[in-house]
Amino acid sequence: MDDREFKSLLETARIGLTETESETIKNDLEEVINYFNKLDGVECGNVEPAYHPVEIPGIMRKDIPKEFKEKKELLDNTKTHRLYVVGPEV
Amino acid sequence: MKSYISEFESKDKPKDYYQKLLEELKGKNRELHVFNNLNEDLRDGFPFSVKDNICVRGVESTASSKILKTYKPPFNATVVERLQRQGFAFLGKTNMDEFGFGSFGINCETPARNPFNVDYVAGGSSSGAAVATSILKYHVAVAESTGGSISAPAAFCGVVGFTPTYGVVSRNGLIDYANSLDKIGFMARSAADIRKVLNMSVGRDEKDTTSLDARLRDEPKIQFSVINQLMNGLDDKVRSAFDKLLEKLKSMDYKINYVDLKDIEAAIPAYYIISTAEASTNLARYTGFKYGFKVGDFSKRYNDFFTEARMQFGSEAKRRIILGTFVRGASVKNRYYVKALKVRAMLGEKMRRILRESLIISPTMSITTPKISEVEKLSPVQTYALDMLTIPPNLCGFPHVSFPYEYIDDMPIGAQIVGDHFNDYAPISFVENWEGKFKYRFKYNIGAI
Amino acid sequence: MKIGLEVHVALPTKTKLFCSDSTSETREPNSQICPICVGFPGSRPVLNEEAVRVAKSIAIALNCRVREDISFIRKVYFYPDLPKSFQITQLSESIGSDGFLELEKKRVGIRRIQIEEDPARIIREEGYTLLDFNRSGIPLVEIVTEPDITTEEELREMVFTLRTILHYQGVDVNQEVKTDLNISLAEERVEIKNVTGIKNLIAAAQYEITRQGAIIKKGGVPEKETRSFDAASGTTKTSRKKESEEEYGFIYEPDLTVYDTKNLSENAMRIPTKIAMGLAVKHKANYSTILELIAFDTGALNLINEFEEEFDFKTIIASLEIMKRFGEPANSGVFKEILGLTDQKIDITRDVLKKIKAGDKVEIKKFSEPQIDETIREMLNSDKTIVEKYKKNKNVVNFIVGTISKKYGIQPRDAAARVEGVINKL
Numbered sequence: 033m034d035d036r037e038f039k040s041l042l043e044t045a046r047i048g049l050t051e052t053e054s055e056t057i058k059n060d061l062e063e064v065i066n067y068f069n070k071l072d073g074v075e076c077g078n079v080e081p082a083y084h085p086v087e088i089p090g091i092m093r094k095d096i097p098k099e100f101k102e103k104k105e106l107l108d109n110t111k112t113h114r115l116y117v118v119g120p121e122v
Numbered sequence: 123m124k125s126y127i128s129e130f131e132s133k134d135k136p137k138d139y140y141q142k143l144l145e146e147l148k149g150k151n152r153e154l155h156v157f158n159n160l161n162e163d164l165r166d167g168f169p170f171s172v173k174d175n176i177c178v179r180g181v182e183s184t185a186s187s188k189i190l191k192t193y194k195p196p197f198n199a200t201v202v203e204r205l206q207r208q209g210f211a212f213l214g215k216t217n218m219d220e221f222g223f224g225s226f227g228i229n230c231e232t233p234a235r236n237p238f239n240v241d242y243v244a245g246g247s248s249s250g251a252a253v254a255t256s257i258l259k260y261h262v263a264v265a266e267s268t269g270g271s272i273s274a275p276a277a278f279c280g281v282v283g284f285t286p287t288y289g290v291v292s293r294n295g296l297i298d299y300a301n302s303l304d305k306i307g308f309m310a311r312s313a314a315d316i317r318k319v320l321n322m323s324v325g326r327d328e329k330d331t332t333s334l335d336a337r338l339r340d341e342p343k344i345q346f347s348v349i350n351q352l353m354n355g356l357d358d359k360v361r362s363a364f365d366k367l368l369e370k371l372k373s374m375d376y377k378i379n380y381v382d383l384k385d386i387e388a389a390i391p392a393y394y395i396i397s398t399a400e401a402s403t404n405l406a407r408y409t410g411f412k413y414g415f416k417v418g419d420f421s422k423r424y425n426d427f428f429t430e431a432r433m434q435f436g437s438e439a440k441r442r443i444i445l446g447t448f449v450r451g452a453s454v455k456n457r458y459y460v461k462a463l464k465v466r467a468m469l470g471e472k473m474r475r476i477l478r479e480s481l482i483i484s485p486t487m488s489i490t491t492p493k494i495s496e497v498e499k500l501s502p503v504q505t506y507a508l509d510m511l512t513i514p515p516n517l518c519g520f521p522h523v524s525f526p527y528e529y530i531d532d533m534p535i536g537a538q539i540v541g542d543h544f545n546d547y548a549p550i551s552f553v554e555n556w557e558g559k560f561k562y563r564f565k566y567n568i569g570a571i
Numbered sequence: 572m573k574i575g576l577e578v579h580v581a582l583p584t585k586t587k588l589f590c591s592d593s594t595s596e597t598r599e600p601n602s603q604i605c606p607i608c609v610g611f612p613g614s615r616p617v618l619n620e621e622a623v624r625v626a627k628s629i630a631i632a633l634n635c636r637v638r639e640d641i642s643f644i645r646k647v648y649f650y651p652d653l654p655k656s657f658q659i660t661q662l663s664e665s666i667g668s669d670g671f672l673e674l675e676k677k678r679v680g681i682r683r684i685q686i687e688e689d690p691a692r693i694i695r696e697e698g699y700t701l702l703d704f705n706r707s708g709i710p711l712v713e714i715v716t717e718p719d720i721t722t723e724e725e726l727r728e729m730v731f732t733l734r735t736i737l738h739y740q741g742v743d744v745n746q747e748v749k750t751d752l753n754i755s756l757a758e759e760r761v762e763i764k765n766v767t768g769i770k771n772l773i774a775a776a777q778y779e780i781t782r783q784g785a786i787i788k789k790g791g792v793p794e795k796e797t798r799s800f801d802a803a804s805g806t807t808k809t810s811r812k813k814e815s816e817e818e819y820g821f822i823y824e825p826d827l828t829v830y831d832t833k834n835l836s837e838n839a840m841r842i843p844t845k846i847a848m849g850l851a852v853k854h855k856a857n858y859s860t861i862l863e864l865i866a867f868d869t870g871a872l873n874l875i876n877e878f879e880e881e882f883d884f885k886t887i888i889a890s891l892e893i894m895k896r897f898g899e900p901a902n903s904g905v906f907k908e909i910l911g912l913t914d915q916k917i918d919i920t921r922d923v924l925k926k927i928k929a930g931d932k933v934e935i936k937k938f939s940e941p942q943i944d945e946t947i948r949e950m951l952n953s954d955k956t957i958v959e960k961y962k963k964n965k966n967v968v969n970f971i972v973g974t975i976s977k978k979y980g981i982q983p984r985d986a987a988a989r990v991e992g993v994i995n996k997l
Contacts, residue, residue, distance in 0.1 A: 041444055041447055041448055041451075042444065044447055044451075044817075044818045044820075045402065045406075045443050045444055045447040046406075046409075046425065046428045046429045046432055046649055047429070047432055047435070047440050047443055047444060048429045048430070048432065048433050049440065053437060053440070056437075057437070057440065057441050057444065060441060060501065060502045061441070061444060061445065061448070063501060063502065063503050064394070064445060064502055064503055064506075065445075065448070067390075067391055067394075067503050067506070068391045068394070068395055068449070068458055070387075070388065070391050071388055071391050071392065071395070071457075071458070071461050071462065071465060072457070072461075074385050074388045074461075074465055074468075075385075076461070076464040076465060076467070076468040077468065079464050079467040079468050079471070080464075080467060081460055081463030081464050081466075081467060081823075082463050082464070082466040082467035082470060083302060083463060083642075083823045083825060083828075084288065084289070084302050084332065084519070084825065084828065085288045085302070085303075085466065085470060085517070085518045085519025085520075085543075086287065086288050086289055086334070086519050086543055088289060088331065088332050088334070088828035088829075089334075089828070090618075090828050090829050090830035090831055091331065092617075092618045092619065092620035092623065092830060093328070093586075093591070093617045093618060093619055093620060094620060094621075095584050095585050095586050095619055095620065095621035095622075096585070096586065096591065097585050097586050097591055097592070097593040097595075098586075098591035098592075099592070099593070099603075100590075100591075100592065100604065100605030100606070102179075102196040102197065103196075103601070103602070103604060103605075105179075105180065105194070105196035106196040106604065106605070106606060106609065106611065107601065108194070109192070109193060109194060109196075109412065109413040109414075109611075110411065110412050110413060111411070111416070112601070113699075113701060114600070114701075115599060115600040115601055115602075116600045116601065116694070116701035116702055116703055117411075117412065117601065117609075117691075117701070117702040117703075117704065118411070118420060118699055118700070118701060118702075119411050119420065119424070119651035119652075119693070119699065119700040119701070119702050120411065120417070120420050120421075120422055120423065120424040120427035120428070120651055120699065120700065121420060121421050121422070121423055121424065121427075121695075121696075121697075121698055121699055121700060122423070122424050122650070122651060122693070122695055122700055176613075177612070177613040183612075183613070185612075190612065193612065195606070195611065195612070195613055196606060196611070197606055197613070197614075199613065293615065294613070294614075294615060295613045295614075296613060297612040297613050298612070298613075298615075298826075300825075301615075301825035301826050302825035328617065329615070329617065330615055330617075330826075331615070331616070331617055331618070331826060331827050331828060332825075332826065332828065399820075399822050400822065400825055402647075402820075403645045403647055403656075403657050403820075403822060406647055406649070406655065406656030406657055407610050407612070407654065407655045407656050407657075409649065409651075409656060411651075412609065412610070412611075412654070413611060413612070420698060420699035420700075421698040421699065424649070424650065424651050424700075425649065428649055447820060450820035450821070450822050451817045451818075451820050452815075452816040452817045452819070452820070452821070453817055455820075455821075459822060463823075
């Protein structure tokens with residue numbers, strides 16, 4: 033992985049690193065990815081990817097409104113202005 | 123069969139029991155960093171602690187991450203609700219590796235310490251849960267395992283740690299690490315107590331799509347399978363202790379069978395690929411304004427604002443986010459993410475064939491409890507490789523229990539029993555049986571009456 | 572020229588896609604929210620069956636192959652209005668694929684119909700943003716067309732036809748529809764993101780056709796890029812870099828599973844253009860008139876179906892037009908009265924409508940034609956010179972026409988014709 037790829041990965045993940053952190057993690061990353069490459073040699077036959085370890089039945093929810101009562105507790109976690117949640121400039 | 127829950131209920135408690143308990147715990151906490159917070163309002167009921175990545179309404183729940191400081195969930199995790207409904211008393215939130223990222227409990231601001239010797243790791247990621255169980259006489263811990271986060275600390279702290287079949291206990295209220303791998307489970311001082319809390323917690327929850335309405339079985343097996351490939355990397359002390367355990371099991375009329383499980387080593391990369399891929403999406407939501415850590419200056423443009431907020435993640439969290447972002451990138455996704463899912467399917471099928479006729483047994487960890495200073499030096503790949511024994515059942519969602527079976531240099535070591543999907547009570551039954559032959563040792567008995 | 576669209580519309584459900592908060596209109600910001608749609612740690616999505624059912628119906632209405640086992644994916648991107656920093660959506664596992672929309676002269680391919688969640692409403696301010704999560708988690712379908720549209724006319728027809736179909740699936744087509752528009756006059760495709768409303772969609776297309784056309788005329792080549800439409804100036808401009816597939820890093824949504832859509836009963840399949848054509852042929856009536864009446868008015872179609880056998884088709888259409896003229900909704904009870912009166916050639920004035928609505932009986936003065944003619948003759952007889960004068964100046968009978976029209980409640984034009992008829996017979 034070259035520096036440009038690494039930098040673009042950081043940007044995609046919105047992760048900032050200090051210079052020393054950057055050096056260590058980039059090296060770690062290469063080591064780990066090499067380790068991951070071991071999977072190339074593993075024969076899986078015709079199996080389908082297992083998105084879950086066990087089968088999960090697809091149960092859906094009925095369309096019945098139910099109010100979440102603790103909205104104040106929820107919004108106490110954040111900064112609000114005229115009932116709106118305040119976020120960063122775009 | 124020893125049940126601390128039954129014993130506690132049958133005893134008269136002094137009036138100031140809970141107050142004294144809290145005081146003593148606060149003292150111990152300064153030394154061992156067990157709890158991220160304690161419930162000052164502790165009242166009647168059998169005390170249970172909750173790993174800090176599980177939501178308790180109105181109580182700061184941070185998953186030991188700086189980025190979640192001040193987060194107070196406006197709701198309870200389903201498991202917390204169910205235990206409280208049974209009259210259990212919420213004791214406090216236990217320390218852990220940040221977001222569950224670690225095997226030793228050291229990936230957080232103030233790592234929990236091993237109660238047998240504070241220079242040693244408690245194990246992770248459910249470090250505080252294991253330490254709390256090891257120092258409190260009457261207590262159960264609600265913990266969580268993604269790749270071994272219950273087994274590992276349970277083994278290092280000398281307690282029983284149980285991880286159920288994937289989907290058996292609702293994940294509603296769990297601060298996600300990797301949704302297709304995360305399982306809420308328990309730690310206790312006896313298998314009978316595990317059985318009790320598991321009974322109270324299972325059952326479908328409409329708030330978690332992946333929670334199952336499964337009938338759990340208690341299908342005993344007299345045969346134990348030892349997977350040859352897993353025995354290769356054992357430390358000598360662990361190897362000889364484990365061989366002695368197998369002899370002892372034979373004397374208890376269990377049969378030991380050595381089997382090959384080709385490609386079992388692939389479980390580790392498969393696990394780290396799936397878990398980091400999912401984790402990197404789960405952790406994308408931490409952007410510094412809706413809950414937890416606040417950047418404050420909204421006039422920073424959103425990308426800079428988010429990147430600044432995400433400086434709060436610890437190194438291991440950053441590493442796993444970057445890794446996860448990499449492995450699910452469109453150009454390499456089939457090579458890593460999709461392949462890992464296939465490896466999971468393939469290994470799950472192979473393990474299931476073994477588990478139909480037997481339980482799988484292995485040491486829980488391939489090493490004896492390490493010192494904190496020792497594990498700090500390990501590279502990520504070395505650390506990940508140490509999860510070899512706990513990852514296979516976790517990757518494939520099989521129920522498993524870690525229990526103490528020997529003490530080496532006054533430190534406990536643990537073995538792990540894996541059962542087939544939904545045969546959750548079989549490993550627990552075995553440990554109940556084991557406890558008739560072997561007495562666990564604890565250094566502290568806080569709250570003894 | 573090639574145009575393709577990605578149209579986003581909200582599904583008509585009572586609750587959000589993954590949580591039980593109401594979707595009803597409200598003015599109070601953040602009054603219909605919960606941990607799930609604000610993306611609080613520990614919460615998780617639970618799929619709304621009704622959203623899937625309606626999405627399936629839309630897929631069928633657009634001639635798609637309906638997937639029997641659907642699942643969802645996470646699409647990761649960072650923006651303040653996206654609570655989890657990923658959107659739960661669909662791609663290859665979408666509810667519908669490979670469909671088409673039938674226009675008068677061609678078919679526009681439908682590549683895919685996917686179910687996804689709406690982000691929060693964002694208000695941009697100097698130095699910060701304001702977020703209203705009431706909209707966060709509203710169920711949407713995104714309809715992705717093939718780039719089969721080749722003229723502005725087709726674009727209009729396509730949008731009109733799509734909207735009528737969606738209206739018949741219960742979708743509120745008056746809501747602000749968000750569309751991404753792909754236009755290429757040359758090889759490379761230009762994407763215009765987030766055009767809100769139909770008027771803007773057409774305006775954006777017009778601008779872009781002109782812009783790209785001008786570049787080509789000068790010997791240039793329009794570049795592949797993402798642009799945004801500025802409604803105030805009516806222009807498009809190069810916008811922020813869009814995330815690439817690499818960056819989205821789609822993974823399976825592991826908090827959900829695979830859902831069977833086989834047993835979800837779809838809505839009645841009513842395609843307004845087809846229905847209008849059927850009625851036009853059956854009754855030898857005008858296709859456009861019928862389509863215009865029923866396109867966004869299921870009630871009007873219901874009335875046609877209800878009275879089709881009992882009444883003359885022209886009378887029904889005339890009555891519906893009267894309803895429309897006076898702004899009466901098709902479900903109002905007055906239709907039967909209007910239909911009855913129209914059938915008897917009674918002119919429906921605003922006064923008459925008022926009487927009907929007040930529940931008053933509308934006096935129907937019924938006179939036979941000979942009776943009317945007799946009255947005309949009597950009036951002509953009262954002034955013998957009139958018939959002579961009439962030959963030079965038809966206006967001399969105006970007062971007779973007026974009186975007849977008023978007395979018998981018939982149109983002045985009809986009254987004039989009657990008078991002329993009587994004079995000619997004399």
